[in-house]
Amino acid sequence: xxxxxxxxxxxxxxxxxxxxxxxxxxxxxxxxxxxxxxxxxxxxxxxxxxxxxxxxxxxxxxxxxxxxxxxxxxxxxxxxxxxxxxxxxxxxxxxxxxxxxxxxxxxxxxxxxxxxxxxxxxxxxxxxxxxxxxxxxxxxxxxxxxxxxxxxxxxxxxxxxxxxxxxxxxxxxxxxxxxxxxxxxxxxxxxxxxxxxxxxxxxxxxxxxxxxxxxxxxxxxxxxxxxxxxxxxxxxxxxxxxxxxxxxxxxxxxxxxxxxxxxxxxxxxxxxxxxxxxxxxxxxxxxxxxxxxxxxxxxxxxxxxxxxxxxxxxxxxxxxxxxxxxxxxxxxxxxxxxxxxxxxxxxxxxxxxxxxxxxxxxxxxxxxxxxxxxxxxxxxxxxxxxxxxxxxxxxxxxxxxxxxxxxxxxxxxxxxxxxxxxxxxxxxxxxxxxxxxxxxxxxxxxxxxxxxxxxxxxxxxxxxxxxxxxxxxxxxxxxxxxxxxxxxx
Amino acid sequence: xxxxxxxxxxxxxxxxxxxxxxxxxxxxxxxxxxxxxxxxxxxxxxxxxxxxxxxxxxxxxxxxxxxxxxxxxxxxxxxxxxxxxxxxxxxxxxxxxxx
Numbered sequence: 001x002x003x004x005x006x007x008x009x010x011x012x013x014x015x016x017x018x019x020x021x022x023x024x025x026x027x028x029x030x031x032x033x034x035x036x037x038x039x040x041x042x043x044x045x046x047x048x049x050x051x052x053x054x055x056x057x058x059x060x061x062x063x064x065x066x067x068x069x070x071x072x073x074x075x076x077x078x079x080x081x082x083x084x085x086x087x088x089x090x091x092x093x094x095x096x097x098x099x100x101x102x103x104x105x106x107x108x109x110x111x112x113x114x115x116x117x118x119x120x121x122x123x124x125x126x127x128x129x130x131x132x133x134x135x136x137x138x139x140x141x142x143x144x145x146x147x148x149x150x151x152x153x154x155x156x157x158x159x160x161x162x163x164x165x166x167x168x169x170x171x172x173x174x175x176x177x178x179x180x181x182x183x184x185x186x187x188x189x190x191x192x193x194x195x196x197x198x199x200x201x202x203x204x205x206x207x208x209x210x211x212x213x214x215x216x217x218x219x220x221x222x223x224x225x226x227x228x229x230x231x232x233x234x235x236x237x238x239x240x241x242x243x244x245x246x247x248x249x250x251x252x253x254x255x256x257x258x259x260x261x262x263x264x265x266x267x268x269x270x271x272x273x274x275x276x277x278x279x280x281x282x283x284x285x286x287x288x289x290x291x292x293x294x295x296x297x298x299x300x301x302x303x304x305x306x307x308x309x310x311x312x313x314x315x316x317x318x319x320x321x322x323x324x325x326x327x328x329x330x331x332x333x334x335x336x337x338x339x340x341x342x343x344x345x346x347x348x349x350x351x352x353x354x355x356x357x358x359x360x361x362x363x364x365x366x367x368x369x370x371x372x373x374x375x376x377x378x379x380x381x382x383x384x385x386x387x388x389x390x391x392x393x394x395x396x397x398x399x400x401x402x403x404x405x406x407x408x409x410x411x412x413x414x415x416x417x418x419x420x421x422x423x424x425x426x427x428x429x430x431x432x433x434x435x436x437x438x439x440x441x442x443x444x445x446x447x448x449x450x451x452x453x454x455x456x457x458x459x460x461x462x463x464x465x466x467x468x469x470x471x472x473x474x475x476x477x478x479x480x481x482x483x484x485x486x487x488x489x
Numbered sequence: 490x491x492x493x494x495x496x497x498x499x500x501x502x503x504x505x506x507x508x509x510x511x512x513x514x515x516x517x518x519x520x521x522x523x524x525x526x527x528x529x530x531x532x533x534x535x536x537x538x539x540x541x542x543x544x545x546x547x548x549x550x551x552x553x554x555x556x557x558x559x560x561x562x563x564x565x566x567x568x569x570x571x572x573x574x575x576x577x578x579x580x581x582x583x584x585x586x587x588x
Binding site: 085086099100101102103194195196209235238239240241242301304307308310311318322325326327328329330333339342343344345346347348349350351353354355357359362363365366367369370373376380382383384385386387388389390392428429432443445473474 | 499502524526534542575583
């Protein structure tokens with residue numbers, strides 16, 4: 001068994017044909033992690049003890065032919081922003097360094113019901129704020145294609161783990177591209193579903209109107225398997241969609257072949273790194289060769305999405321992170337140790353938050369407090385929410401049968417390939433711009449899939465390039481189906 | 490550099506957000522510079538004419554989500570309580586609220 005060539009799909013088949021046991025595979029993955037993760041630093045904590053108990057149980061299911069899910073026994077990595085009952089959940093922040101989750105996130109519960117195996121919790125930018133995973137309070141994760149470069153972020157640990165073969169799939173969260181951007185930089189697949197299609201209950205909130213949960217996998221087929229398992233209505237998330245969501249794992253390729261693809265002119269007005277441009281052209285050429293109808297479209301407001309995002313998000317961050325007061329989630333002192341010395345409650349808050357939050361988190365909380373303050377509300381927050389509306393309308397127009405009438409929009413995922421560790425860390429605005437092609441879809445709530453232009457050989461150290469397929473709301477089956485068609489041809 | 494913000498504004502914002510600022514003047518200078526450059530970057534938005542555009546409110550597909558107001562048991566209170574930095578008889582203990 002070579003664990004590097006495995007996918008969720010092929011491993012599941014292997015289990016069913018009793019080629020190998022879940023326990024044996026789980027042990028191999030922990031062996032691989034032990035050997036390689038000292039260079040990649042994808043994981044913050046491992047769940048080996050629990051994983052082996054779960055693996056044994058999954059083996060019994062296979063033995064009794066009772067395993068019905070394609071995820072039973074599949075080794076997964078979980079971004080350290082999802083609550084798993086009884087395990088440490090830090091959001092890569094000193095603020096939650098000792099926090100033990102007291103319940104399961106809905107997506108975790110769903111994966112437990114399928115008897116998937118959780119290998120451990122992965123590194124990320126603190127509270128999911130960042131595009132390089134350099135904002136983690138604990139460690140810097142490295143890109144498996146070149147360890148001097150970042151894996152992207154904020155779900156950098158999850159993307160690096162899948163890319164390096166240290167898990168077969170992972171969960172990430174995507175507020176501005178935090179699933180898709182690291183997936184692109186690490187040569188793997190990432191999906192941000194429709195807003196409301198996957199529950200966020202038990203995901204530590206950053207900017208609730210833009211937060212999404214999504215899978216990171218090696219193939220589009222695997223992304224569909226994982227997405228199908230985590231989607232669906234949840235009464236604990238008030239934004240959760242009630243409508244039944246159709247299965248995406250077995251697409252009808254006759255339908256897929258008729259999809260009309262729109263290419264926004266504006267994407268090529270941005271400065272793209274030469275290799276990214278070549279990769280994007282290669283992917284477009286491939287769609288042409290496969291006989292797809294490509295149409296030029298306009299998304300005139302997407303260039304304003306990043307500045308508008310950095311007004312709306314900090315505003316929500318300043319409110320969402322107000323709950324971290326140094327008391328309710330365990331504070332930043334070890335359990336049972338004395339909290340920071342404080343004369344009164346206000347001082348305890350200020351001290352705990354001063355020690356607990358890292359520089360980017362503080363920056364965003366202060367920025368959010370500023371843009372919401374009385375004299376500036378209309379100039380910043382009000383204006384940004386109107387620009388969000390312009391972006392929503394851009395997408396509506398592109399998909400509208402009476403206007404452009406495209407089914408799917410093709411876009412680059414990132415303007416550059418993986419950048420060097422430290423390269424953008426000192427300049428927040430240049431870091432923010434790495435999300436330029438991913439933010440607009442969080443504004444519009446439409447689903448978007450990032451997939452690699454081609455299969456990249458990790459041994460050749462050639463840095464991967466990704467592109468996105470964007471669909472209409474609730475049309476995950478279009479982008480996943482098209483992605484699978486691209487992948488197999 | 491943006492004139493909208495200075496050291497005093499930052500101190501005020503930090504007070505509102507209940508964050509103790511660093512003692513290191515250099516780090517606070519960097520914070521001021523970063524926030525200023527971000528605010529300058531927002532100036533781009535002035536180029537967009539948004540007259541007559543209504544702001545996005547909500548944005549979710551689901552609307553008017555109601556539920557029954559019913560009593561529910563939380564089974565794992567002990568895990569929650571274990572997180573308290575200080576407690577007494579199962580209650581959370583904090584420093585005094587008032588001087």
